[in-house]
Amino acid sequence: MGTALEVKGVNKRFGGLQALNDVNLNVEDGRIHAIIGPNGAGKSTLLNCFVGRLTPDSGSVLFHGKSLLGIQPHQINQAGVSRVFQTPEIFTELTVLENVMIPALAHRDGIFEFNALKPLRKETDIRKAAVDVLEDLGLGDKQEMTAASMSRGDKRRLEMAMGLVQQPKLLLLDEPTAGMSRADTNNTIDVLRHIGDSRGITMIIIEHDMHVVFSLADRISVLAQGTVIVEDVPENIKGNAKVQEAYLGGAH
Amino acid sequence: MLGLNGKDFLAWLFVLFLVAAAPILLNPFPEGSAFAQFNAGYPDLMQRFVIFGIFAIGFNILFGLTGYLSFGHAAFLGAGSYAGVWMLKLLTINVIPAIIMSTLVAGLFSLAIGYISLRRSGIYFSILTLAFAQMSFALAASVLTPITGGETGLQTQLGDPRILDAAATGGNIPAPSLFGLEMGHSWKVSVGDWLWTFNAGYYLCAFIMLIAFYIAIRIFRSPFGMMLKAVKSNNQRLGYTGINPRPYTLAAFVISGMYAGLAGGLMVSMDPLAGAERMQWTASGEVVLMTILGGIGTLIGPVLGAGLIKYSENIFSKINDNLLHTWFSFMPDGVENFMVTIVHPFVGKGWHLTLGLMFMLVVIFLPGGLVGGLSGLYKRLFRRGSHAQ
Ligand SMILES: Nc1ncnc2c1ncn2[C@@H]1O[C@H](COP(=O)(O)OP(=O)(O)OP(=O)(O)O)[C@@H](O)[C@H]1O
Ligand SMILES: [Mg+2]
Numbered sequence: 001m002g003t004a005l006e007v008k009g010v011n012k013r014f015g016g017l018q019a020l021n022d023v024n025l026n027v028e029d030g031r032i033h034a035i036i037g038p039n040g041a042g043k044s045t046l047l048n049c050f051v052g053r054l055t056p057d058s059g060s061v062l063f064h065g066k067s068l069l070g071i072q073p074h075q076i077n078q079a080g081v082s083r084v085f086q087t088p089e090i091f092t093e094l095t096v097l098e099n100v101m102i103p104a105l106a107h108r109d110g111i112f113e114f115n116a117l118k119p120l121r122k123e124t125d126i127r128k129a130a131v132d133v134l135e136d137l138g139l140g141d142k143q144e145m146t147a148a149s150m151s152r153g154d155k156r157r158l159e160m161a162m163g164l165v166q167q168p169k170l171l172l173l174d175e176p177t178a179g180m181s182r183a184d185t186n187n188t189i190d191v192l193r194h195i196g197d198s199r200g201i202t203m204i205i206i207e208h209d210m211h212v213v214f215s216l217a218d219r220i221s222v223l224a225q226g227t228v229i230v231e232d233v234p235e236n237i238k239g240n241a242k243v244q245e246a247y248l249g250g251a252h
Numbered sequence: 253m254l255g256l257n258g259k260d261f262l263a264w265l266f267v268l269f270l271v272a273a274a275p276i277l278l279n280p281f282p283e284g285s286a287f288a289q290f291n292a293g294y295p296d297l298m299q300r301f302v303i304f305g306i307f308a309i310g311f312n313i314l315f316g317l318t319g320y321l322s323f324g325h326a327a328f329l330g331a332g333s334y335a336g337v338w339m340l341k342l343l344t345i346n347v348i349p350a351i352i353m354s355t356l357v358a359g360l361f362s363l364a365i366g367y368i369s370l371r372r373s374g375i376y377f378s379i380l381t382l383a384f385a386q387m388s389f390a391l392a393a394s395v396l397t398p399i400t401g402g403e404t405g406l407q408t409q410l411g412d413p414r415i416l417d418a419a420a421t422g423g424n425i426p427a428p429s430l431f432g433l434e435m436g437h438s439w440k441v442s443v444g445d446w447l448w449t450f451n452a453g454y455y456l457c458a459f460i461m462l463i464a465f466y467i468a469i470r471i472f473r474s475p476f477g478m479m480l481k482a483v484k485s486n487n488q489r490l491g492y493t494g495i496n497p498r499p500y501t502l503a504a505f506v507i508s509g510m511y512a513g514l515a516g517g518l519m520v521s522m523d524p525l526a527g528a529e530r531m532q533w534t535a536s537g538e539v540v541l542m543t544i545l546g547g548i549g550t551l552i553g554p555v556l557g558a559g560l561i562k563y564s565e566n567i568f569s570k571i572n573d574n575l576l577h578t579w580f581s582f583m584p585d586g587v588e589n590f591m592v593t594i595v596h597p598f599v600g601k602g603w604h605l606t607l608g609l610m611f612m613l614v615v616i617f618l619p620g621g622l623v624g625g626l627s628g629l630y631k632r633l634f635r636r637g638s639h640a641q
Binding site: 051052053072073074077078082083089090091093094101102103105106107109110111112113114115116117118119121123126166 | 255257467470471473474475476477478479481482484485486488489490491492493494495496499500503507
């Protein structure tokens with residue numbers, strides 16, 4: 001089994017704040033890797049460095065041996081990396097179904113396709129793929145809704161659908177269950193576990209909800225003040241003194 | 253039908269009906285009646301309705317779908333006009349090559365300007381397009397005089413080569429025609445006191461406008477159109493979704509530029525004269541107003557907006573004090589003069605004031621434009637029941 005994502009010596013500074021400090025991370029193919037840590041630890045910043053939203057000051061990010069640095073976000077996505085953002089990034093004026101058809105089209109047709117005279121409703125395969133994913137995530141009955149009018153938890157599930165419909169090699173999830181009810185959270189755990197098992201999608205998941213983390217993660221990295229303080233299997237994280245200290249002494 | 257869903261096909265049929273029956277619909281008042289002034293069913297104005305309709309439909313593909321607000325689209329209208337006149341001068345007085353060439357030249361021109369302007373978004377994009385258009389205007393009026401005719405404008409002349417046509421043997425400058433059918437040719441029908449004018453040029457423009465409208469509907473309903481809406485909604489997200497927004501916006505820009513060029517080509521096919529002022533920023537601003545008045549991002553809105561503005565321009569501007577006096581003559585003299593004084597600033601040369609007021613009212617009270625307002629009204633009238641659920 002190979003390495004999907006290899007992160008070495010990544011640094012990122014915002015003015016006087018060292019947001020990421022020599023971060024190293026190895027994510028194995030087909031595994032679910034969780035990143036936890038107190039607020040402001042730099043978790044989202046780290047993901048931003050993977051998808052081209054930020055460029056690290058130094059260090060390297062290799063995805064299956066190819067660098068993700070210095071290329072455009074759409075190229076990174078086309079290489080097989082999809083992301084679910086912490087604050088929902090969706091097409092609010094469009095319908096739920098359209099929101100999912102867009103990434104599905106991107107997956108099939110690439111970064112640009114001039115299909116200006118083809119009716120959208122003739123894209124039956126794309127529509128079916130989108131509907132299937134929406135149904136998996138329990139949004140089947142909300143397809144025609146405008147995305148803006150959904151609840152926070154539903155927006156999150158919509159974004160997950162947008163990621164999953166692309167059948168990515170690597171799925172980055174930034175607090176996917178924040179704002180969800182207990183039932184929806186459990187449903188999301190099931191969906192992610194099922195997809196991880198059946199399609200072998202590698203995932204990096206940032207989460208504050210420890211129930212989610214321990215239900216899903218194969219490995220956990222703990223980030224505090226921009227530094228990875230521990231990286232281990234879940235069983236060893238639970239009782240780790242450093243982790244408890246980071247959470248108790250941190251911003252929490 | 254025709255690859256459109258039922259609702260869109262109905263919208264298209266509705267526009268088909270409007271433009272086909274326009275000579276009758278726009279002349280509701282009998283000749284010589286007090287309101288004949290408000291009749292708009294004469295060829296020159298009807299041609300302008302559909303030509304500016306095309307311009308606005310195309311503009312809406314860029315502005316309505318992607319949200320990129322260009323303040324320079326008149327440059328493409330102007331470029332198309334010049335290209336069209338040159339075809340009428342050099343190749344043939346038949347308007348078909350002129351119309352095709354206008355569209356192509358405007359397409360190339362908009363590719364160049366769009367490529368550069370789309371490096372920025374928001375207000376910077378708008379300013380860039382404005383700058384390019386004003387540069388084009390200035391060049392057309394001065395340095396490029398050999399190509400554009402400078403301030404006098406470019407027009408067909410008796411001595412033009414027209415290599416496809418038989419050599420001109422004196423007489424008049426040939427009029428633009430469609431395989432011999434002159435664009436200025438009209439069939440007049442009078443029924444009772446009503447007079448209807450069916451003009452060849454108008455019906456050519458109307459036919460092309462229907463095709464242009466049809467293509468616009470197809471674009472709106474295509475995956476491409478959905479991507480353009482996504483550009484407007486969340487450009488950044490599109491990148492993280494694996495789509496490069498740049499070529500999509502550029503394609504929309506070029507398509508709207510070609511619509512503008514097509515409109516320019518039709519203008520010179522009706523009246524073979526192109527002047528630099530066609531490229532001026534006021535002309536670019538006008539198409540923005542048309543789109544906003546009618547309803548940004550709606551299918552029919554731009555057509556309605558274009559019609560409304562061209563109607564006001566041509567009808568209100570022709571109302572003079574004499575006419576006002578006849579209208580108010582039934583009142584006592586003092587009141588009559590008072591009324592004329594009140595209305596005077598809003599008509600004749602002051603028609604812009606009326607337009608400005610209309611624009612303000614629409615923007616403030618009908619944020620969705622005329623179409624938004626009408627569909628809101630429709631919903632309130634007919635969907636009360638379902639709304640209560
Ligand atoms: N673009 C930016 N410019 C300046 N500072 C930033 C920027 N992005 C993040 N920061 C700062 O970097 C630090 C890390 O932020 P980040 O969002 O990565 O934290 P996080 O671990 O995701 O926290 P949370 O759990 O609250 O989401 C914070 O102090 C934040 O204010
Ligand atoms: Mg975060």
